[in-house]
Amino acid sequence: PTDIKEEMLKKYPPKVARKRAKQIMINEALENETPEITANVRTIPGIITMRGCTYAGCKGVILGPTRDIVNITHGPIGCGFYSWLTRRNQTDASGEGDENYMPYCFSTDMEDKDIIFGGEKKLAAAIQEAYDLFHPKAIAIFATCPVGLIGDDIHAVAKQMKEKFGDCNVFGFSCEGYKGVSQSAGHHIANNQIFKHVVGENDEEKPGEYRINLLGEYNIGGDGFEIDRILKLCGITNIATFSGNSTYDQFASAHKADLNCVMCHRSINYVADMLETKFGIPWIKVNFIGAESTAKSLRKIGTYFGDKSFIEKIEAVIAAEMPEIEAVVADVRTRTEGKTAMMFVGGSRAHHYQDLFSEMGMKTLSAGYEFAHRDDYEGRHVIPNLKVDADSRNIEEITVEADDTRYAPRKTEAELAALEEGGLKFKEYEGLIPDMDKGSLIIDDCNQYEAEKLVEILKPDIFCAGIKEKYSIQKLGVPMKQLHSYDSGGPYAGFKGAINFYKEIDRLTNSKVWSYMKAPWQESPELSATYVWE
Ligand code: CFM
Numbered sequence: 001p002t003d004i005k006e007e008m009l010k011k012y013p014p015k016v017a018r019k020r021a022k023q024i025m026i027n028e029a030l031e032n033e034t035p036e037i038t039a040n041v042r043t044i045p046g047i048i049t050m051r052g053c054t055y056a057g058c059k060g061v062i063l064g065p066t067r068d069i070v071n072i073t074h075g076p077i078g079c080g081f082y083s084w085l086t087r088r089n090q091t092d093a094s095g096e097g098d099e100n101y102m103p104y105c106f107s108t109d110m111e112d113k114d115i116i117f118g119g120e121k122k123l124a125a126a127i128q129e130a131y132d133l134f135h136p137k138a139i140a141i142f143a144t145c146p147v148g149l150i151g152d153d154i155h156a157v158a159k160q161m162k163e164k165f166g167d168c169n170v171f172g173f174s175c176e177g178y179k180g181v182s183q184s185a186g187h188h189i190a191n192n193q194i195f196k197h198v199v200g201e202n203d204e205e206k207p208g209e210y211r212i213n214l215l216g217e218y219n220i221g222g223d224g225f226e227i228d229r230i231l232k233l234c235g236i237t238n239i240a241t242f243s244g245n246s247t248y249d250q251f252a253s254a255h256k257a258d259l260n261c262v263m264c265h266r267s268i269n270y271v272a273d274m275l276e277t278k279f280g281i282p283w284i285k286v287n288f289i290g291a292e293s294t295a296k297s298l299r300k301i302g303t304y305f306g307d308k309s310f311i312e313k314i315e316a317v318i319a320a321e322m323p324e325i326e327a328v329v330a331d332v333r334t335r336t337e338g339k340t341a342m343m344f345v346g347g348s349r350a351h352h353y354q355d356l357f358s359e360m361g362m363k364t365l366s367a368g369y370e371f372a373h374r375d376d377y378e379g380r381h382v383i384p385n386l387k388v389d390a391d392s393r394n395i396e397e398i399t400v401e402a403d404d405t406r407y408a409p410r411k412t413e414a415e416l417a418a419l420e421e422g423g424l425k426f427k428e429y430e431g432l433i434p435d436m437d438k439g440s441l442i443i444d445d446c447n448q449y450e451a452e453k454l455v456e457i458l459k460p461d462i463f464c465a466g467i468k469e470k471y472s473i474q475k476l477g478v479p480m481k482q483l484h485s486y487d488s489g490g491p492y493a494g495f496k497g498a499i500n501f502y503k504e505i506d507r508l509t510n511s512k513v514w515s516y517m518k519a520p521w522q523e524s525p526e527l528s529a530t531y532v533w534e
Protein backbone atom coordinates (compact mmCIF):
# COMPACT_ATOMS: atom_id res chain seq x y z
CA PRO A 1 0.00 0.00 0.00
CA THR A 2 2.85 2.44 0.68
CA ASP A 3 3.99 1.98 -2.92
CA ILE A 4 0.49 2.58 -4.23
CA LYS A 5 0.16 5.78 -2.27
CA GLU A 6 3.54 6.98 -3.57
CA GLU A 7 2.58 6.06 -7.10
CA MET A 8 -0.66 8.03 -6.79
CA LEU A 9 1.12 11.12 -5.48
CA LYS A 10 4.07 11.01 -7.88
CA LYS A 11 2.49 13.06 -10.66
CA TYR A 12 1.44 15.93 -8.38
CA PRO A 13 3.44 19.12 -7.83
CA PRO A 14 5.10 18.91 -4.35
CA LYS A 15 2.63 21.22 -2.60
CA VAL A 16 -0.38 19.32 -3.95
CA ALA A 17 1.23 15.98 -3.08
CA ARG A 18 1.80 17.13 0.50
CA LYS A 19 -1.86 18.09 0.86
CA ARG A 20 -3.24 14.95 -0.77
CA ALA A 21 -0.95 12.76 1.34
CA LYS A 22 -2.95 13.78 4.41
CA GLN A 23 -6.20 12.66 2.76
CA ILE A 24 -4.90 9.30 1.60
CA MET A 25 -4.53 6.88 4.45
CA ILE A 26 -3.17 3.36 4.59
CA ASN A 27 -5.24 1.72 7.26
CA GLU A 28 -2.97 0.58 10.03
CA ALA A 29 -3.94 -1.93 12.65
CA LEU A 30 -5.80 -0.16 15.38
CA GLU A 31 -3.63 -1.34 18.27
CA ASN A 32 -2.92 2.13 19.52
CA GLU A 33 -5.65 4.37 18.24
CA THR A 34 -7.43 5.32 15.04
CA PRO A 35 -5.04 7.19 12.75
CA GLU A 36 -6.03 10.72 11.76
CA ILE A 37 -7.25 11.69 8.30
CA THR A 38 -7.74 15.16 6.86
CA ALA A 39 -11.34 15.72 5.71
CA ASN A 40 -13.89 18.46 5.05
CA VAL A 41 -11.28 20.78 3.55
CA ARG A 42 -11.26 22.61 0.22
CA THR A 43 -10.58 20.68 -2.96
CA ILE A 44 -7.35 21.87 -4.57
CA PRO A 45 -8.13 23.99 -7.66
CA GLY A 46 -7.40 22.15 -10.89
CA ILE A 47 -8.28 18.74 -9.47
CA ILE A 48 -11.33 17.02 -10.95
CA THR A 49 -13.16 16.28 -7.73
CA MET A 50 -16.09 13.88 -7.34
CA ARG A 51 -17.81 16.43 -5.09
CA GLY A 52 -20.89 18.57 -5.65
CA CYS A 53 -21.93 21.93 -4.20
CA THR A 54 -23.65 23.24 -1.07
CA TYR A 55 -26.88 24.03 -2.93
CA ALA A 56 -27.01 20.38 -4.10
CA GLY A 57 -26.63 19.18 -0.51
CA CYS A 58 -29.43 21.44 0.72
CA LYS A 59 -31.99 21.54 -2.06
CA GLY A 60 -31.29 18.27 -3.85
CA VAL A 61 -30.44 16.04 -0.92
CA ILE A 62 -32.31 17.14 2.20
CA LEU A 63 -35.40 18.93 0.86
CA GLY A 64 -35.64 17.32 -2.57
CA PRO A 65 -37.44 14.16 -1.36
CA THR A 66 -40.24 16.03 0.48
CA ARG A 67 -43.31 15.89 -1.72
CA ASP A 68 -45.63 18.64 -0.48
CA ILE A 69 -43.28 21.59 -0.07
CA VAL A 70 -42.90 23.72 -3.20
CA ASN A 71 -39.11 24.04 -3.56
CA ILE A 72 -38.17 27.13 -5.57
CA THR A 73 -34.61 27.51 -6.76
CA HIS A 74 -33.67 31.17 -6.90
CA GLY A 75 -31.02 31.12 -9.58
CA PRO A 76 -30.05 30.31 -13.15
CA ILE A 77 -32.15 27.55 -14.68
CA GLY A 78 -29.36 24.93 -14.74
CA CYS A 79 -29.21 24.69 -10.92
CA GLY A 80 -32.89 23.79 -10.71
CA PHE A 81 -32.75 21.52 -13.73
CA TYR A 82 -29.80 19.40 -12.59
CA SER A 83 -31.26 18.88 -9.11
CA TRP A 84 -34.63 17.82 -10.49
CA LEU A 85 -35.13 14.14 -9.51
CA THR A 86 -31.71 13.08 -10.80
CA ARG A 87 -31.15 11.47 -7.41
CA ARG A 88 -33.98 8.94 -8.04
CA ASN A 89 -35.64 9.73 -4.72
CA GLN A 90 -39.10 8.14 -4.83
CA THR A 91 -42.33 9.11 -3.14
CA ASP A 92 -45.75 7.59 -2.65
CA ALA A 93 -48.45 10.18 -3.16
CA SER A 94 -51.24 7.70 -3.77
CA GLY A 95 -53.12 8.58 -0.57
CA GLU A 96 -56.38 10.52 -0.56
CA GLY A 97 -55.62 14.23 -1.00
CA ASP A 98 -51.84 13.77 -1.15
CA GLU A 99 -49.96 16.64 -2.78
CA ASN A 100 -46.89 15.88 -4.84
CA TYR A 101 -44.83 18.73 -6.29
CA MET A 102 -41.73 16.63 -6.92
CA PRO A 103 -42.40 16.15 -10.64
CA TYR A 104 -42.26 19.95 -11.05
CA CYS A 105 -39.06 21.97 -11.30
CA PHE A 106 -39.63 25.42 -9.79
CA SER A 107 -37.07 28.10 -10.60
CA THR A 108 -36.88 31.88 -10.90
CA ASP A 109 -34.74 31.36 -14.02
CA MET A 110 -32.39 34.27 -13.22
CA GLU A 111 -30.92 35.95 -16.25
CA ASP A 112 -28.27 38.62 -16.82
CA LYS A 113 -30.67 41.49 -16.16
CA ASP A 114 -31.67 39.99 -12.79
CA ILE A 115 -28.03 39.73 -11.80
CA ILE A 116 -27.51 43.39 -12.72
CA PHE A 117 -30.71 44.88 -11.30
CA GLY A 118 -31.42 42.38 -8.52
CA GLY A 119 -33.71 39.37 -8.39
CA GLU A 120 -35.91 39.97 -5.33
CA LYS A 121 -38.96 41.16 -7.29
CA LYS A 122 -38.73 38.15 -9.57
CA LEU A 123 -38.50 35.89 -6.54
CA ALA A 124 -41.56 37.45 -4.89
CA ALA A 125 -43.48 37.01 -8.15
CA ALA A 126 -42.43 33.34 -8.38
CA ILE A 127 -43.58 32.67 -4.80
CA GLN A 128 -46.89 34.39 -5.53
CA GLU A 129 -47.36 32.35 -8.71
CA ALA A 130 -46.66 29.06 -6.91
CA TYR A 131 -49.07 30.03 -4.15
CA ASP A 132 -51.84 30.97 -6.58
CA LEU A 133 -51.43 27.76 -8.55
CA PHE A 134 -51.08 25.23 -5.75
CA HIS A 135 -51.91 26.75 -2.33
CA PRO A 136 -49.25 24.55 -0.73
CA LYS A 137 -48.63 24.18 3.01
CA ALA A 138 -45.15 25.52 2.55
CA ILE A 139 -42.82 27.13 0.05
CA ALA A 140 -39.05 26.86 0.41
CA ILE A 141 -36.55 29.08 -1.40
CA PHE A 142 -33.01 27.99 -2.20
CA ALA A 143 -30.23 30.47 -2.93
CA THR A 144 -27.70 29.65 -5.65
CA CYS A 145 -24.24 31.23 -6.12
CA PRO A 146 -25.25 34.47 -7.91
CA VAL A 147 -27.89 35.24 -5.27
CA GLY A 148 -25.22 35.48 -2.58
CA LEU A 149 -22.91 37.43 -4.86
CA ILE A 150 -25.45 40.16 -5.66
CA GLY A 151 -26.97 40.14 -2.15
CA ASP A 152 -30.65 39.36 -2.78
CA ASP A 153 -32.26 38.98 0.68
CA ILE A 154 -34.27 35.79 0.26
CA HIS A 155 -35.20 35.69 3.96
CA ALA A 156 -36.79 39.15 3.85
CA VAL A 157 -38.80 38.16 0.77
CA ALA A 158 -39.85 34.87 2.46
CA LYS A 159 -41.00 36.69 5.60
CA GLN A 160 -42.95 39.26 3.66
CA MET A 161 -44.74 36.60 1.58
CA LYS A 162 -45.47 34.43 4.61
CA GLU A 163 -47.15 37.37 6.33
CA LYS A 164 -49.05 38.25 3.19
CA PHE A 165 -50.46 34.70 2.74
CA GLY A 166 -51.16 33.85 6.38
CA ASP A 167 -51.79 30.17 5.57
CA CYS A 168 -48.53 29.12 3.98
CA ASN A 169 -45.16 28.72 5.68
CA VAL A 170 -42.47 30.39 3.55
CA PHE A 171 -38.80 30.13 4.44
CA GLY A 172 -35.43 30.38 2.74
CA PHE A 173 -32.08 28.61 2.72
CA SER A 174 -28.81 30.53 2.24
CA CYS A 175 -27.24 27.53 0.57
CA GLU A 176 -25.26 29.25 -2.18
CA GLY A 177 -23.12 26.64 -3.93
CA TYR A 178 -19.87 28.18 -2.68
CA LYS A 179 -21.07 28.49 0.94
CA GLY A 180 -18.99 25.49 2.03
CA VAL A 181 -16.41 23.11 0.60
CA SER A 182 -19.00 20.54 -0.52
CA GLN A 183 -22.59 19.30 -0.26
CA SER A 184 -22.00 18.85 3.47
CA ALA A 185 -22.47 22.54 4.29
CA GLY A 186 -25.84 22.34 2.53
CA HIS A 187 -26.97 19.52 4.82
CA HIS A 188 -26.20 21.63 7.87
CA ILE A 189 -28.00 24.69 6.48
CA ALA A 190 -31.03 22.55 5.57
CA ASN A 191 -31.12 20.87 9.00
CA ASN A 192 -31.02 24.24 10.79
CA GLN A 193 -33.84 25.79 8.78
CA ILE A 194 -36.13 22.75 8.90
CA PHE A 195 -35.62 22.62 12.63
CA LYS A 196 -36.27 26.36 13.07
CA HIS A 197 -39.26 26.65 10.73
CA VAL A 198 -41.02 23.28 10.71
CA VAL A 199 -40.15 20.75 13.44
CA GLY A 200 -42.57 21.00 16.36
CA GLU A 201 -45.28 22.89 14.44
CA ASN A 202 -47.84 20.08 14.81
CA ASP A 203 -48.64 19.01 18.38
CA GLU A 204 -51.40 16.52 17.53
CA GLU A 205 -50.93 13.18 19.26
CA LYS A 206 -49.65 10.39 17.02
CA PRO A 207 -50.76 6.77 17.30
CA GLY A 208 -48.40 3.84 17.79
CA GLU A 209 -46.69 2.14 20.67
CA TYR A 210 -43.12 2.10 19.35
CA ARG A 211 -42.60 5.43 17.66
CA ILE A 212 -39.38 6.36 15.92
CA ASN A 213 -38.05 8.84 13.39
CA LEU A 214 -35.77 7.53 10.68
CA LEU A 215 -33.14 10.19 10.11
CA GLY A 216 -30.95 10.20 7.00
CA GLU A 217 -32.89 7.84 4.71
CA TYR A 218 -33.77 9.36 1.35
CA ASN A 219 -35.75 6.64 -0.42
CA ILE A 220 -33.34 6.39 -3.31
CA GLY A 221 -34.59 3.66 -5.66
CA GLY A 222 -37.30 2.82 -3.09
CA ASP A 223 -34.97 1.98 -0.15
CA GLY A 224 -37.29 3.75 2.27
CA PHE A 225 -40.31 1.76 1.06
CA GLU A 226 -38.53 -1.50 1.90
CA ILE A 227 -37.43 -0.23 5.32
CA ASP A 228 -40.98 0.96 6.06
CA ARG A 229 -42.30 -2.46 5.05
CA ILE A 230 -40.02 -4.10 7.62
CA LEU A 231 -40.76 -1.55 10.35
CA LYS A 232 -44.45 -2.09 9.86
CA LEU A 233 -44.10 -5.88 10.15
CA CYS A 234 -42.30 -5.34 13.47
CA GLY A 235 -45.00 -3.02 14.77
CA ILE A 236 -42.78 0.07 14.68
CA THR A 237 -44.41 3.40 13.82
CA ASN A 238 -42.25 5.67 11.71
CA ILE A 239 -43.40 9.23 12.51
CA ALA A 240 -41.02 11.01 10.17
CA THR A 241 -38.33 10.05 7.71
CA PHE A 242 -35.79 12.77 7.08
CA SER A 243 -36.46 12.99 4.28
CA GLY A 244 -37.30 10.08 1.96
CA ASN A 245 -41.00 9.88 1.03
CA SER A 246 -41.63 12.66 3.55
CA THR A 247 -44.24 15.34 3.95
CA TYR A 248 -44.30 18.71 5.70
CA ASP A 249 -46.48 17.27 8.43
CA GLN A 250 -44.00 14.47 9.19
CA PHE A 251 -41.27 17.05 9.94
CA ALA A 252 -43.76 19.11 11.93
CA SER A 253 -44.61 16.06 14.08
CA ALA A 254 -41.08 14.67 14.52
CA HIS A 255 -40.99 15.71 18.19
CA LYS A 256 -43.71 13.10 18.87
CA ALA A 257 -41.34 10.16 18.38
CA ASP A 258 -39.63 8.37 21.26
CA LEU A 259 -36.42 7.36 19.51
CA ASN A 260 -34.38 8.75 16.64
CA CYS A 261 -32.66 6.20 14.42
CA VAL A 262 -29.83 7.77 12.44
CA MET A 263 -29.02 6.06 9.17
CA CYS A 264 -26.85 8.62 7.32
CA HIS A 265 -24.88 10.22 10.12
CA ARG A 266 -23.18 12.81 7.95
CA SER A 267 -26.24 14.49 6.50
CA ILE A 268 -28.56 14.60 9.49
CA ASN A 269 -26.75 14.21 12.83
CA TYR A 270 -27.49 17.89 13.50
CA VAL A 271 -31.25 17.20 13.59
CA ALA A 272 -30.73 14.19 15.90
CA ASP A 273 -28.79 16.34 18.36
CA MET A 274 -31.29 19.21 18.20
CA LEU A 275 -34.29 16.88 18.75
CA GLU A 276 -32.58 15.51 21.82
CA THR A 277 -31.69 18.92 23.27
CA LYS A 278 -35.08 20.48 22.65
CA PHE A 279 -37.45 17.57 23.22
CA GLY A 280 -35.47 14.88 25.08
CA ILE A 281 -35.51 12.19 22.35
CA PRO A 282 -32.37 9.99 22.42
CA TRP A 283 -30.71 8.80 19.23
CA ILE A 284 -28.94 5.65 18.11
CA LYS A 285 -27.04 4.85 14.91
CA VAL A 286 -28.66 2.27 12.63
CA ASN A 287 -27.84 0.84 9.21
CA PHE A 288 -30.38 -0.87 6.99
CA ILE A 289 -27.87 -1.62 4.22
CA GLY A 290 -27.03 -5.32 4.46
CA ALA A 291 -29.23 -8.12 5.79
CA GLU A 292 -27.15 -8.62 8.94
CA SER A 293 -27.03 -4.88 9.58
CA THR A 294 -30.79 -4.66 9.11
CA ALA A 295 -31.37 -7.40 11.68
CA LYS A 296 -28.92 -5.74 14.06
CA SER A 297 -30.62 -2.36 13.72
CA LEU A 298 -34.06 -3.85 14.38
CA ARG A 299 -32.71 -5.57 17.50
CA LYS A 300 -31.31 -2.26 18.73
CA ILE A 301 -34.78 -0.71 18.46
CA GLY A 302 -36.20 -3.72 20.30
CA THR A 303 -33.68 -3.36 23.12
CA TYR A 304 -34.45 0.35 23.47
CA PHE A 305 -38.17 -0.12 23.99
CA GLY A 306 -37.51 -3.31 25.95
CA ASP A 307 -40.92 -5.05 25.85
CA LYS A 308 -40.60 -8.80 25.65
CA SER A 309 -43.46 -9.31 23.17
CA PHE A 310 -42.05 -6.55 20.93
CA ILE A 311 -38.60 -8.14 20.94
CA GLU A 312 -40.14 -11.50 20.07
CA LYS A 313 -42.06 -9.97 17.18
CA ILE A 314 -38.85 -8.48 15.80
CA GLU A 315 -37.10 -11.85 16.07
CA ALA A 316 -40.00 -13.50 14.25
CA VAL A 317 -39.73 -10.98 11.39
CA ILE A 318 -35.98 -11.57 11.10
CA ALA A 319 -36.49 -15.33 11.18
CA ALA A 320 -39.09 -15.12 8.43
CA GLU A 321 -36.93 -12.97 6.14
CA MET A 322 -33.55 -14.68 6.57
CA PRO A 323 -34.04 -18.04 4.76
CA GLU A 324 -34.51 -16.36 1.38
CA ILE A 325 -31.41 -14.21 2.00
CA GLU A 326 -29.36 -17.26 2.95
CA ALA A 327 -30.42 -19.17 -0.12
CA VAL A 328 -29.45 -16.34 -2.49
CA VAL A 329 -26.16 -15.71 -0.68
CA ALA A 330 -25.27 -19.42 -0.86
CA ASP A 331 -25.79 -19.31 -4.61
CA VAL A 332 -24.07 -16.01 -5.49
CA ARG A 333 -21.13 -16.63 -3.16
CA THR A 334 -20.01 -19.48 -5.38
CA ARG A 335 -19.28 -16.79 -7.98
CA THR A 336 -18.48 -13.69 -5.91
CA GLU A 337 -16.34 -15.06 -3.05
CA GLY A 338 -12.92 -13.43 -3.00
CA LYS A 339 -13.75 -10.71 -5.53
CA THR A 340 -12.75 -7.13 -4.79
CA ALA A 341 -14.51 -3.76 -4.70
CA MET A 342 -13.75 -0.05 -4.39
CA MET A 343 -16.21 2.61 -3.40
CA PHE A 344 -16.07 6.38 -3.31
CA VAL A 345 -19.43 7.86 -2.38
CA GLY A 346 -20.83 10.84 -0.46
CA GLY A 347 -20.69 10.67 3.29
CA SER A 348 -22.08 7.32 4.43
CA ARG A 349 -22.58 4.78 1.69
CA ALA A 350 -18.85 4.09 1.27
CA HIS A 351 -19.13 2.63 4.76
CA HIS A 352 -22.60 1.05 4.74
CA TYR A 353 -22.21 -0.82 1.45
CA GLN A 354 -19.13 -2.66 2.67
CA ASP A 355 -21.51 -4.78 4.75
CA LEU A 356 -23.40 -5.92 1.65
CA PHE A 357 -20.18 -6.75 -0.15
CA SER A 358 -18.81 -8.74 2.77
CA GLU A 359 -22.05 -10.73 2.94
CA MET A 360 -21.15 -11.82 -0.61
CA GLY A 361 -17.61 -12.70 0.42
CA MET A 362 -16.18 -9.65 -1.35
CA LYS A 363 -13.37 -7.52 -0.02
CA THR A 364 -13.17 -3.71 -0.12
CA LEU A 365 -9.66 -2.73 -1.24
CA SER A 366 -10.18 1.00 -1.06
CA ALA A 367 -12.97 3.33 -0.01
CA GLY A 368 -13.61 6.90 0.91
CA TYR A 369 -16.10 9.70 1.20
CA GLU A 370 -16.53 12.74 -0.99
CA PHE A 371 -17.37 15.14 1.80
CA ALA A 372 -17.64 13.40 5.16
CA HIS A 373 -15.97 14.88 8.23
CA ARG A 374 -13.34 13.25 10.43
CA ASP A 375 -16.01 11.84 12.76
CA ASP A 376 -17.47 9.78 9.88
CA TYR A 377 -14.02 8.22 9.37
CA GLU A 378 -12.66 8.02 12.90
CA GLY A 379 -15.74 8.07 15.10
CA ARG A 380 -17.58 10.78 17.01
CA HIS A 381 -15.05 10.91 19.81
CA VAL A 382 -12.92 13.23 17.62
CA ILE A 383 -15.64 15.90 17.42
CA PRO A 384 -14.36 17.99 20.37
CA ASN A 385 -10.94 18.20 18.67
CA LEU A 386 -12.15 19.21 15.20
CA LYS A 387 -10.61 22.46 14.01
CA VAL A 388 -13.19 25.08 13.08
CA ASP A 389 -11.76 26.73 9.97
CA ALA A 390 -12.98 29.73 7.99
CA ASP A 391 -15.12 27.52 5.75
CA SER A 392 -17.04 25.90 8.61
CA ARG A 393 -17.43 29.22 10.39
CA ASN A 394 -19.34 30.37 7.35
CA ILE A 395 -22.26 28.13 8.33
CA GLU A 396 -24.69 29.38 10.92
CA GLU A 397 -24.67 27.53 14.27
CA ILE A 398 -28.11 27.82 15.82
CA THR A 399 -28.65 27.74 19.56
CA VAL A 400 -31.16 25.17 20.67
CA GLU A 401 -32.47 24.88 24.21
CA ALA A 402 -34.85 22.58 26.02
CA ASP A 403 -38.46 23.45 25.16
CA ASP A 404 -40.28 25.12 28.08
CA THR A 405 -43.35 22.91 27.88
CA ARG A 406 -42.54 20.03 25.55
CA TYR A 407 -39.13 18.82 26.75
CA ALA A 408 -39.67 15.31 28.11
CA PRO A 409 -36.73 12.91 28.50
CA ARG A 410 -37.93 9.57 27.08
CA LYS A 411 -35.73 7.61 29.45
CA THR A 412 -34.26 8.51 32.83
CA GLU A 413 -30.51 8.88 33.21
CA ALA A 414 -30.48 5.54 35.04
CA GLU A 415 -32.41 3.78 32.27
CA LEU A 416 -30.06 5.16 29.62
CA ALA A 417 -27.04 4.10 31.65
CA ALA A 418 -28.45 0.59 32.08
CA LEU A 419 -29.04 0.30 28.32
CA GLU A 420 -25.50 1.54 27.62
CA GLU A 421 -24.21 -0.99 30.10
CA GLY A 422 -26.00 -3.70 28.12
CA GLY A 423 -24.28 -2.57 24.91
CA LEU A 424 -26.80 -0.17 23.32
CA LYS A 425 -24.81 2.95 22.59
CA PHE A 426 -26.45 6.36 22.32
CA LYS A 427 -25.15 9.29 20.27
CA GLU A 428 -22.41 7.10 18.93
CA TYR A 429 -20.96 6.41 15.50
CA GLU A 430 -17.61 4.73 15.22
CA GLY A 431 -16.99 5.61 11.60
CA LEU A 432 -15.59 3.80 8.58
CA ILE A 433 -11.94 3.29 9.55
CA PRO A 434 -12.37 0.66 12.31
CA ASP A 435 -14.41 -1.51 9.92
CA MET A 436 -11.81 -1.58 7.17
CA ASP A 437 -9.01 -4.11 6.81
CA LYS A 438 -5.45 -3.36 7.71
CA GLY A 439 -3.58 -2.14 4.65
CA SER A 440 -6.68 -1.00 2.77
CA LEU A 441 -6.59 2.50 1.32
CA ILE A 442 -8.94 5.11 2.74
CA ILE A 443 -9.14 8.18 0.54
CA ASP A 444 -10.96 11.42 1.25
CA ASP A 445 -12.26 13.52 -1.68
CA CYS A 446 -10.83 11.08 -4.23
CA ASN A 447 -10.57 12.51 -7.73
CA GLN A 448 -10.62 11.46 -11.35
CA TYR A 449 -6.88 11.00 -11.63
CA GLU A 450 -6.53 8.99 -8.43
CA ALA A 451 -9.53 6.81 -9.28
CA GLU A 452 -8.00 5.82 -12.59
CA LYS A 453 -4.60 5.17 -10.97
CA LEU A 454 -6.23 2.93 -8.35
CA VAL A 455 -8.05 0.91 -10.97
CA GLU A 456 -4.90 0.59 -13.03
CA ILE A 457 -2.82 -0.64 -10.07
CA LEU A 458 -5.32 -2.73 -8.10
CA LYS A 459 -7.75 -3.85 -10.82
CA PRO A 460 -10.86 -4.26 -8.65
CA ASP A 461 -13.69 -6.49 -9.84
CA ILE A 462 -16.12 -3.64 -9.35
CA PHE A 463 -15.86 0.12 -8.83
CA CYS A 464 -18.65 2.11 -7.17
CA ALA A 465 -19.08 5.89 -7.37
CA GLY A 466 -21.25 8.43 -9.21
CA ILE A 467 -22.21 9.53 -12.68
CA LYS A 468 -19.07 11.57 -13.31
CA GLU A 469 -16.96 8.46 -12.71
CA LYS A 470 -19.18 5.98 -14.52
CA TYR A 471 -17.85 6.10 -18.05
CA SER A 472 -14.19 6.79 -17.39
CA ILE A 473 -14.09 3.64 -15.22
CA GLN A 474 -16.03 1.52 -17.72
CA LYS A 475 -13.59 2.61 -20.41
CA LEU A 476 -10.86 1.01 -18.31
CA GLY A 477 -12.73 -2.28 -18.71
CA VAL A 478 -13.99 -2.47 -15.13
CA PRO A 479 -17.69 -2.79 -14.25
CA MET A 480 -19.02 0.31 -12.56
CA LYS A 481 -22.03 0.51 -10.25
CA GLN A 482 -23.47 3.84 -9.24
CA LEU A 483 -24.03 3.79 -5.50
CA HIS A 484 -25.82 7.14 -5.57
CA SER A 485 -28.64 6.65 -8.06
CA TYR A 486 -28.22 2.83 -8.25
CA ASP A 487 -28.21 3.34 -12.04
CA SER A 488 -31.73 2.15 -12.77
CA GLY A 489 -31.88 -0.39 -9.91
CA GLY A 490 -32.84 -0.71 -6.28
CA PRO A 491 -34.08 -0.88 -3.65
CA TYR A 492 -30.91 -2.16 -1.98
CA ALA A 493 -31.85 -1.50 1.65
CA GLY A 494 -33.41 -3.98 4.06
CA PHE A 495 -33.95 -7.68 3.32
CA LYS A 496 -35.50 -7.58 -0.14
CA GLY A 497 -33.00 -4.89 -1.12
CA ALA A 498 -30.06 -7.05 -0.09
CA ILE A 499 -31.26 -9.77 -2.46
CA ASN A 500 -31.53 -7.26 -5.31
CA PHE A 501 -27.99 -6.12 -4.60
CA TYR A 502 -26.43 -9.59 -4.44
CA LYS A 503 -27.97 -10.45 -7.81
CA GLU A 504 -26.92 -7.18 -9.43
CA ILE A 505 -23.31 -7.43 -8.25
CA ASP A 506 -23.15 -11.10 -9.25
CA ARG A 507 -24.35 -10.15 -12.73
CA LEU A 508 -21.90 -7.24 -13.05
CA THR A 509 -18.79 -8.96 -11.73
CA ASN A 510 -19.33 -12.19 -13.62
CA SER A 511 -20.27 -10.74 -16.98
CA LYS A 512 -17.75 -11.48 -19.72
CA VAL A 513 -18.58 -8.33 -21.64
CA TRP A 514 -15.78 -6.28 -20.08
CA SER A 515 -13.07 -8.65 -21.18
CA TYR A 516 -14.33 -8.58 -24.77
CA MET A 517 -14.38 -4.81 -24.86
CA LYS A 518 -11.67 -2.86 -26.60
CA ALA A 519 -11.52 0.90 -26.52
CA PRO A 520 -11.45 2.47 -30.02
CA TRP A 521 -7.81 3.50 -29.67
CA GLN A 522 -6.81 -0.06 -28.78
CA GLU A 523 -8.34 -1.38 -31.98
CA SER A 524 -7.21 1.24 -34.46
CA PRO A 525 -4.70 3.59 -32.93
CA GLU A 526 -4.65 5.99 -35.87
CA LEU A 527 -4.90 8.88 -33.45
CA SER A 528 -1.55 8.14 -31.81
CA ALA A 529 0.59 11.25 -32.03
CA THR A 530 3.53 12.92 -30.38
CA TYR A 531 3.12 16.32 -28.88
CA VAL A 532 5.80 18.71 -30.10
CA TRP A 533 6.42 21.98 -28.32
CA GLU A 534 7.74 24.72 -30.58
FE1 CFM B 1 -26.11 10.59 3.20
FE2 CFM B 1 -27.34 10.12 1.06
FE3 CFM B 1 -24.75 9.65 1.43
FE4 CFM B 1 -25.61 12.20 1.36
FE5 CFM B 1 -25.36 12.44 -1.36
FE6 CFM B 1 -27.11 10.38 -1.68
FE7 CFM B 1 -24.54 9.90 -1.27
MO1 CFM B 1 -25.33 10.98 -3.47
S1 CFM B 1 -27.46 11.92 2.18
S2 CFM B 1 -24.16 11.28 2.58
S3 CFM B 1 -25.30 14.00 0.13
S4 CFM B 1 -26.39 8.66 2.22
S5 CFM B 1 -27.01 12.25 -2.57
S6 CFM B 1 -28.77 9.63 -0.48
S7 CFM B 1 -25.90 9.00 -2.60
S8 CFM B 1 -23.63 11.61 -2.09
S9 CFM B 1 -23.41 8.60 0.19
Ligand code: HCA
Nearest residue numbers: 052056086087466467468484
Ligand atom coordinates in the same frame (compact mmCIF):
# COMPACT_ATOMS: atom_id res chain seq x y z
C1 HCA C 1 -25.40 15.40 -5.24
C2 HCA C 1 -26.34 14.28 -5.58
C3 HCA C 1 -25.65 12.99 -5.85
C4 HCA C 1 -24.85 13.01 -7.14
C5 HCA C 1 -24.53 11.65 -7.60
C6 HCA C 1 -23.52 11.44 -8.66
C7 HCA C 1 -26.74 11.90 -5.94
O1 HCA C 1 -24.46 15.21 -4.48
O2 HCA C 1 -25.64 16.48 -5.71
O3 HCA C 1 -22.48 12.10 -8.69
O4 HCA C 1 -23.76 10.55 -9.45
O5 HCA C 1 -26.69 10.96 -5.18
O6 HCA C 1 -27.61 12.05 -6.78
O7 HCA C 1 -24.78 12.67 -4.77
